[in-house]
Amino acid sequence: xxxxxxxxxxxxxxxxxxxxxxxxxxxxxxxxxxxxxxxxxxxxxxxxxxxxxxxxxxxxxxxxxxxxxxxxxxxxxxxxxxxxxxxxxxxxxxxxxxxxxxxxxxxxxxxxxxxxxxxxxxxxxxxxxxxxxxxxxxxxxxxxxxxxxxxxxxxxxxxxxxxxxxxxxxxxxxxxxxxxxxxxxxxxxxxxxxxxxxxxxxxxxxxxxxxxxxxxxxxxxxxxxxxxxxxxxxxxxxxxxxxxxxxxxxxxxxxxxxxxxxxxxxxxxxxxxxxxxxxxxxxxxxx
Amino acid sequence: xxxxxxxxxxxxxxxxxxxxxxxxxxxxxxxxxxxxxxxxxxxxxxxxxxxxxxxxxxxxxxxxxxxxxxxxxxxxxxxxxxxxxxxxxxxxxxxxxxxxxxxxxxxxxxxxxxxxxxxxxxxxxxxxxxxxxxxxxxxxxxxxxxxxxxxxxxxxxxxxxxxxxxxxxxxxxxxxxxxxxxxxxxxxxxxxxxxxxxxxxxxxxxxxxxxxxxxxxxxxxxxxxxxxxxxxxxxxxxxxxxxxxxxxxxxxxxxxxxxxxx
Numbered sequence: 001x002x003x004x005x006x007x008x009x010x011x012x013x014x015x016x017x018x019x020x021x022x023x024x025x026x027x028x029x030x031x032x033x034x035x036x037x038x039x040x041x042x043x044x045x046x047x048x049x050x051x052x053x054x055x056x057x058x059x060x061x062x063x064x065x066x067x068x069x070x071x072x073x074x075x076x077x078x079x080x081x082x083x084x085x086x087x088x089x090x091x092x093x094x095x096x097x098x099x100x101x102x103x104x105x106x107x108x109x110x111x112x113x114x115x116x117x118x119x120x121x122x123x124x125x126x127x128x129x130x131x132x133x134x135x136x137x138x139x140x141x142x143x144x145x146x147x148x149x150x151x152x153x154x155x156x157x158x159x160x161x162x163x164x165x166x167x168x169x170x171x172x173x174x175x176x177x178x179x180x181x182x183x184x185x186x187x188x189x190x191x192x193x194x195x196x197x198x199x200x201x202x203x204x205x206x207x208x209x210x211x212x213x214x215x216x217x218x219x220x221x222x223x224x225x226x227x228x229x230x231x232x233x234x235x236x237x238x239x240x241x242x243x244x245x246x247x248x249x250x251x252x253x254x255x256x257x258x259x260x261x262x263x264x265x266x267x268x269x270x271x272x273x274x275x276x277x278x279x280x281x282x283x284x285x286x287x
Numbered sequence: 288x289x290x291x292x293x294x295x296x297x298x299x300x301x302x303x304x305x306x307x308x309x310x311x312x313x314x315x316x317x318x319x320x321x322x323x324x325x326x327x328x329x330x331x332x333x334x335x336x337x338x339x340x341x342x343x344x345x346x347x348x349x350x351x352x353x354x355x356x357x358x359x360x361x362x363x364x365x366x367x368x369x370x371x372x373x374x375x376x377x378x379x380x381x382x383x384x385x386x387x388x389x390x391x392x393x394x395x396x397x398x399x400x401x402x403x404x405x406x407x408x409x410x411x412x413x414x415x416x417x418x419x420x421x422x423x424x425x426x427x428x429x430x431x432x433x434x435x436x437x438x439x440x441x442x443x444x445x446x447x448x449x450x451x452x453x454x455x456x457x458x459x460x461x462x463x464x465x466x467x468x469x470x471x472x473x474x475x476x477x478x479x480x481x482x483x484x485x486x487x488x489x490x491x492x493x494x495x496x497x498x499x500x501x502x503x504x505x506x507x508x509x510x511x512x513x514x515x516x517x518x519x520x521x522x523x524x525x526x527x528x529x530x531x532x533x534x535x536x537x538x539x540x541x542x543x544x545x546x547x548x549x
Contacts, residue, residue, distance in 0.1 A: 058441050076445040089438035094460045094537040103456060104446035135537060137544040155446065 004031035005191050006055070006159055010064035013050050024050040026216035028064070032159070037185050037192045039202035041249060042212030043257050048195045051217065052163045055193065056082050069158060078108070081152035085164040087144040091136040091151075097123070098132040101151045108155070122154035123147075125184060142173035146180070153184060162194045166201070175233050178205055182231060199253060203227075203246045204236060211249060213256040221252050325507045334511035342496065347515075350481055350493040353409060357416025358477040362470055365421045369428025369466075370458065379429065390426065394419025394476065395483050407488040415484045420473040427469030431462025464538045467531050474527055478520050493519075 013025040024047040032038050042048050053059040055066050057076040066073040068080065081104075084090040091100050098119055105115045123129050126146040136144050145165055152160055162181075166174045178201060185192055196202050202209045203225055211221040227241055236242055309327070316326045338347065372379045398415055405411035435458055443449075443457045459466075485494030493516055500509035532539075 053441070056445055058444060076447060078447060080445065082442070082445045084438055084442065086438045089436050090442045092439065092456070092460070093541045094463070104448065107447050107452055135540060137537075137541045 005034040005036075005069055006032040006193065007067040008055060008064070009067070011051065011054055011061045011066065012063040013047070013054055013059065014062045023216035025054070025061075026218045028217065028219055030210055030219060030222060032191060032193055034158075035189050035191055036207055037182075037194065037205060038208045038210065039206035040193065040195045040210045040212060041197065041199055041202035041253070042217065043214055043253055044197055046197075046212045046214055046256070047217040048197070048212065049163055051212075052082070052161055052193075052195050056080060056161050058082075079158040081155045081157035081160055083145070083148050083152050083160070083162045083165045085167050087141060087148050087165075087168070088137075090148055091144060093135065093137055096133050096135055097128065097139070097147050097150075100136060100147055101154050104151065104155050118154040118156070119150075122150040125153060125187070126150045126180060140173075142169045142177060145169060145177060149177075149180070149184070153188065153190075157190065159191045159193060162192065164196055165194075167197070174201075179233065181205060199246055199249045200237070203242060203249060204231060204233075209245075209249060211252045211256065220256055223249065323506055325510065329507045330510040330514065333507040334514060337508050337511050338515055346491050346493055346496050349409070349491050350485065351519075353412045353416065353484075353492070354477055354481045357413045357481065358420060358474060360413065360417040361420035361473050361477065362424055364417060365424025365469065365473070366428050366459075366466060368421075369425045370432055370454065370462075372425075373429040373432025373462070374458070386422075386425070390422040394480055398484055398487050402488055412481070412484040412489070412492075416477050416480045419480045420477040423472035423476070424466065424469040427465040427472075428462055431465030432458055434465075435461045464535055467535055471527060471531070474523060475520070478516075478523070482516060 008028055008030050011025060011028045012023070015022045015024060028051060040048060040051070050059065054061045055073070057066070057073045057080070060074070068077050071077070092103065095103065101119045101122055102115055105118055110118070119132070120129070123132055126149050128143065128146050128150060131139065131143070136147055139147070149165070166177050169177065181192065181194070182205065184190070194202070194205055196205075206225050209221075209223045209225055210219055211223065212218070213220050223245070225245060227236060227239070227245070313327045316324060317328065319326050372382060394415070397418055401415050401418065402411050405414055439457065439461065443453055448456055481492075482494035482497075485492035486498045487494075489495040493512060497509055497512035497516070500506070500512060
């Protein structure tokens with residue numbers, strides 16, 4: 001494996017409020033190498049969004065650390081860009097497509113020529129070169145998410161975080177966008193951490209798949225996806241190896257649904273779990 | 288339908304009722320012998336004589352200036368305080384009851400007090416306008432700032448758009464539909480307060496003129512002053528609509544697309 005670029009060590013997140021505490025993320029440790037494409041898959045309410053926000057520096061973990069290229073993350077780092085699931089709420093509706101992609105670059109204090117170049121290239125890369133002067137709300141859902149991806153790409157991040165980016169688009173668009181992510185990844189050499197609840201998607205996209213348990217969340221498995229690097233919707237998805245892998249992840253997820261993080265830890269790590277038996281509360285704010 | 292024709296139809300619909308009303312007024316008042324309700328023809332003739340003269344500079348200009356300064360002041364103070372309160376929950380909770388109380392006081396009721404403290408000059412009148420017109424702007428701005436979308440807020444933060452940049456690129460544009468709605472209410476309140484404060488105590492202005500004419504039984508002149516005030520309000524509201532259509536084009540488009548989808 002290449003050297004780790006992103007290191008997540010013992011991250012735990014507990015929400016406290018109105019007399020009760022909800023442990024959304026129990027104890028997560030993993031690292032992502034430079035240039036890797038890693039998918040995180042877990043059941044609904046597994047604290048995936050919480051985890052992603054901790055990594056992005058948008059939430060402070062209760063315990064543990066996130067390290068990006070050797071520097072501890074204690075706020076959104078400049079070398080990271082996030083693509084959210086809710087494309088309709090993550091684009092500035094008062095700015096055109098071009099304006100949306102350009103705004104973070106202005107904030108980065110890039111000069112005008114460089115900004116224009118980055119905006120043009122990014123919109124071209126996601127296949128939106130001809131709609132730059134439209135407003136986001138004039139576009140279809142899939143196209144809006146392309147704008148959000150273009151904005152992230154133009155920002156030239158080292159790590160691209162994606163939080164269930166295709167959960168709200170139709171199946172056909174989704175397949176197109178998945179291929180877009182693979183091709184951008186090949187072209188740009190950017191490191192991608194892709195969160196999804198879709199097992200097929202995680203296997204199709206990832207070099208590695210991290211399987212999460214239900215909340216409070218731990219990592220159940222770190223699975224290497226040994227599919228060939230050239231993937232196509234038709235061939236890859238119908239290959240026997242793909243079926244094996246997705247079947248394996250599916251089993252893990254089914255297990256995850258029944259065995260909460262507490263039990264998992266108790267069983268696997270045999271720690272004294274003081275929370276065993278307590279009803280688990282879905283605390284993923286994204287759901 | 289071709290655009291010229293459509294535009295003509297819209298204009299036709301808009302003008303039909305005003306034309307009917309003015310005609311009725313004209314016909315009914317034509318033979319009026321009632322001293323207090325002179326013929327419309329007399330009022331219109333007087334209108335030209337009274338207002339296209341020295342009074343334009345001596346009375347209309349001071350009124351419009353007070354209105355402009357007071358209204359601008361109300362918008363600036365309202366948006367400024369509104370952003371502060373909207374962004375700070377504690378501050379909002381502390382100030383809310385007081386704000387609700389002040390908002391509940393009918394603005395003209397403050398005139399006697401304000402005139403006691405600030406005299407009856409232009410400053411006092413501007414203060415009256417600001418103190419009445421600031422509330423809708425303030426409260427709408429607070430609501431708008433509070434309602435900034437979480438996802439958009441996270442997005443901005445992750446791209447390093449914080450502090451003043453956040454205010455400029457996120458908070459103010461996101462709150463602009465509410466701010467503009469508050470500004471629209473503030474405009475009509477400003478006109479009302481401009482007139483009332485001038486009627487109360489003044490040496491010039493539109494409100495002052497109307498009252499003077501009434502007291503000196505210059506009835507057609509009084510009517511013409513009222514007509515002028517109506518026209519002023521109408522023109523300002525048209526200008527405001529233009530401003531709103533331009534500045535909130537994105538918002539109306541967004542709303543239309545949401546209605547279309549849902």
